[in-house]
Amino acid sequence: MKNTVMVKELHGETMTVKLPPQLFRTSLGGIGFGTMQLHCSITVHSDNSDVLYMSSDIISELNLPLHRTLHYFIHHDIFHIGPLIGIFTAGFTDSLLRPIGERSLFFAKLLSTEKSVGVCAFVFGAHLINWDEGTVTGYFYNEKEGWTKQNIPLPNVIYDRLPNRRTENHSGIKSIKHRLQSEYLIPWYNPGFFSKWDLYQQLIQDKHLNKYLPETLYQPSFKDIEQMVKKHKHVYIKPANGSLGLGIYQVVMSDEGTYYCRYKDGEENRLQKFSSLKKLISYLFRHKNLDQYLVQQGIDLIRYENRAVDFRIHTNRDENGTWRMTALAAKIAGRGSVTTHLNNGGMIKTLEELFPAKETYEQLNSSLQNTVLQFSQAISERTNGCIGEIGFDIGLDREGHIWLFEANSKPGRSIFSHPKLRMQDRLTRELSMSFAIYLTRLELERQEVHYK
Incomplete structure (x- = not known):
């Protein structure tokens, strides 16, 4: 890895750091x-x-985990190592075996990448x-020790992994977020769940992208x-x-x-017939209010074994801040399902499995890569906060036209x-x-300009 050092303990000296000659x-x-x-x-x-050698008193003062390869950043007269990434979430338990409940495995897998990336991360x-x-x-994690707790300085960067909108909108959470950003100048990325409607309004104004929007x-x-x-013969509410x-x-x-409506009722997929649209809406929304709903043009999607297919595509920004397509899979709807989600009986295929012809x-x-990278750039420029990853739900109709159904700031990982x-x-x-490496470098440079 570029711009990294291995941190080791220096014996016999106090308040001393020894650097390789090329970094001194x-x-x-x-x-x-x-x-x-x-x-x-x-x-x-x-x-x-x-190797960066550091005396034990400094290690103790910084609460620095040893024997790690970390990136370095030189600004002013300070040699920074890190980045130290705080992954912010909620839903903690009293168990050190599963400190974040059912999501502990996800966070353990996320933290398992820190060595290969050259960062230090905790939850x-x-x-x-x-x-x-x-x-x-x-909370730190490694395969040998499992989960451990350690006091650590406040991080260089915070990665938002709050589990839902309700938690995100809690006044106490908002207050803490504001304090960390304003008092400590800590960059905070992927700060919130997207509003489908707000995002649509922003993207529909883009003449290069609105052709992809139902x-x-x-x-x-x-x-x-x-x-x-x-108009469309087929819509989603x-x-x-x-x-x-x-x-x-x-x-x-x-x-x-006549009108047909397909939906999930509890664990069952239902298909009901109505003689009029008015009866359909009156029945389905008899206990609900349309104020919190969207109606969206239905698309005649490509099919696999007579089942609708759409695509989940992940994009991420790398340590240079550049958007990259990182994952692509086809999602195939379950029998009688209104969506392609796995919990509705859907299944996952790779693009090669679905389209074996190389050309x-x-x-x-x-085509899919070019489209989602354009959307990623547009969304990151148009939304508040710093966006580092997006999950897209993309459709392909029988004429070969690409459609964007949804973009998610905290995409699921079922694929x-x-x-x-x-x-x-x-x-x-x-x-x-x-991406935290990029944000750390950016924030230190910003502080340096302000300092001068």
């Missing part, structure tokens, strides 16, 4: 880890290695911040739905801030003028259950960590 600067007078900085003696060693929550000391009690209306009246069904395909209704008008595969892969997507699984996790 006479102006250096301190070491930084996370948001903590210590003034110390910085000298040079002659090991002809990329924390609002209740674990020690404001008076400027530290946090973080017609969509928010808070539709009955007349709006009626006009959409007459979905929660404006829903997830996992829950609460979606597919409405189809037949040539005879067809390469052409479609390139990675496919054995041929293990490399993509790891890549998405690695780049979600690598």
Whole structure:
């Protein structure tokens, strides 16, 4: 890895750091880890290695985990090592075996990439911040020891992995987020769940991208739905801030003028017939309000074994801040299902499995990649906060036209259950960590300009 050092303990000296000759600067007078900085003696060693030696008192003061390869950043007279990444979430338990409940495995897999990326990462929550000391009690993970807790400086960067909108909108969480960003100048990435409607309004104005967007209306009246069904013959009514395909209704008008609705009721997929659209809406929304729904143009998707197919595509920004397509899979709807989600009986295929002809595969892969990278750039420029990863739900109609159905700032990872997507699984996790390197460098440079 470029711009990295291996951190080892220096015996027999105090408040001293020894650097490789190629990294030594006479102006250096301190070491930084996370948001903590210590003034110390910085000298040079002659090991002809990329090792940084640090006296035990500095290690203790910084609470620095040893024997790690970390990136370095030289700004002002401080030699910073890291980045130290705090993964912010909620839902902690009292168990050190599963400290974040059912999501512990996800976080363990995420933290397992830190060595290959060259970062130091931990998981924390609002209740674990020690404001008076400027530290946090973080959960660390490694395969040998499992989960451990350790006091650590506040991080260089915070990666937002809050589990849901309700937690995200809690006033206490908002207050903590504001304090960490304003008082400690800590960059915070992937800060919130996207609003489907807000995102649609922003993207529909882009003349290069609006051709990929199905017609969509928010808070539709009955007349709006009626006009959409007459125009497209097929629409989806979905929660404006829903997830996992829950609460979606597919409405189809037949040539005879009757209406069919497909939806999930508990664990069952249902298909019901109505003599009029009015009866359909009255029945399905008898206990609900359309104020929190969208109506979206239905698309005649390509099919596999007579089942609808769409695509889940992940994009991530790397340590240079550049967007990359990191994973692509086809999702095939379950029998009688309104969506392609696995929990509705769907299944996952790779693009090669779906399109074995090399030329067809390469052409479609390139088209999908170009499309999602354009959207990734546009979304990151148009939304508040710093976006480092996006999961797209993309459709392909029978005419070969690409459609964007949804973009998710905290995408699910069900596609990675496919054995041929293990490399993509790891890549998405690695780049979600690598992006912190870019943000740390950017923030230090910003502080340097402000300092001068």
